[in-house]
Amino acid sequence: MTVLLTVLVVLAILALVIPGTTIRVLREYERAVVFRLGRALEVKGPGLVLLIPVVDRMVRVGLRTVTLKIPMQEIITRDNVPAKVTAVAYFRVLDADRAVIEVEDFLAATTQIAQTTLRSVLGKAELDTLLADRDRLNEDLQKVIDQQTEPWGVKVTTVEIKDVEIPEPMQRAIARQAEAERERRAKIINAEAEFQASAKLADAASVISRNPTTLQLRYLQTLREVGGDSNSTVVVPLPLDLIRPLLRGMPAVTDSSNGQALSGSANTP
CATH class of the missing domain: 3.30.479.30 (Band 7 domain)
Incomplete structure (x- = not known):
């Protein structure tokens, strides 16, 4: 009776241990490299993999990144x-x-x-x-x-x-280098702006030289800008045509040091 009981216990233990050593389940992203008596077999998986106890040894490898x-x-x-x-x-x-x-x-x-x-x-x-x-x-x-x-x-x-x-x-050296580079770009931009402004001024001077009336209009516009809404100064423009007769009647005043005229004379246009 004791021998029979011992055999049953051993069979029960084997029934529990053997499936755990012979059956493996691999996920979709897993593969198994099986060595049978030290010799590599073909890669198995995913799914159910059956192994021979003691004879087979399995190495699990994941294929995910x-x-x-x-x-x-x-x-x-x-x-x-x-x-x-x-x-x-x-x-x-x-x-x-x-x-x-x-x-x-x-x-x-x-x-x-x-x-x-x-x-x-x-x-x-x-x-x-x-x-x-x-x-x-x-x-x-x-x-x-x-x-x-x-x-x-x-x-x-x-x-x-x-x-x-x-x-x-x-890091400080790189910061100074970047600052110098920004200053260089700013100077180049300012120079290009001055060049473009001078070109526009040259075009404006060419237009004004062909029609002197434009100079008078520009003069009046400048006076209007000076006497803006927030400025308390009152600017009253006088036409140049009203001043010319007065300048013709004034005697010429000569600087005693160099003899140059300081005010209008009869030859004043």
Whole structure:
């Protein structure tokens, strides 16, 4: 009786343990690399996977895109400026078989390759390129990292530079450079405005020379602008035709030092 009870207990334990070691269920984004006595079989999944106890060993591999945060790397740019750069890479496993067989840990290996490539590629670029031309640098990083991980069945889809930290003295130098550039543009704009204004004044002078009446109209307009609504000064314009007869009757006043006329004379027009 005791032997029978022991056999039943053992069978019950085996009935509970064996299904857990022989049956695996894989999700849609998972694949299984099965090793039978150390020899790799074809990739299985998704769905139900049956294993032989003790004989088979399964390695589960996810096919979803992985977000890899590349730790901050200290680099020296081509123009000898120290900087700290952080980046992020996106990759996914295309061949689960190679990802398990060709490399011990594809995630750790991809991380190390990404860090090394980040220092290598950005170290060849100048600071201005690192700050202003990130798109091209991102493409270069993606191509180099993808070439290194392709034998492992890993596809790097995107690499993005997140942040660039430069020393504070260099930040002040860049700010002064930007300020000088804005001042240069302002001076150029002012010069172009003066040139355009002088051209318009030349055109106006040409029109006025052909018709002297326009000068009188401009004079009256200027007086109207001077005597605006908020101005307490009263401006009374006098036509030049009324002043000319008075100027003709005034004797010429001569400066005793150089003999030049100071007021109107009979020859005054």
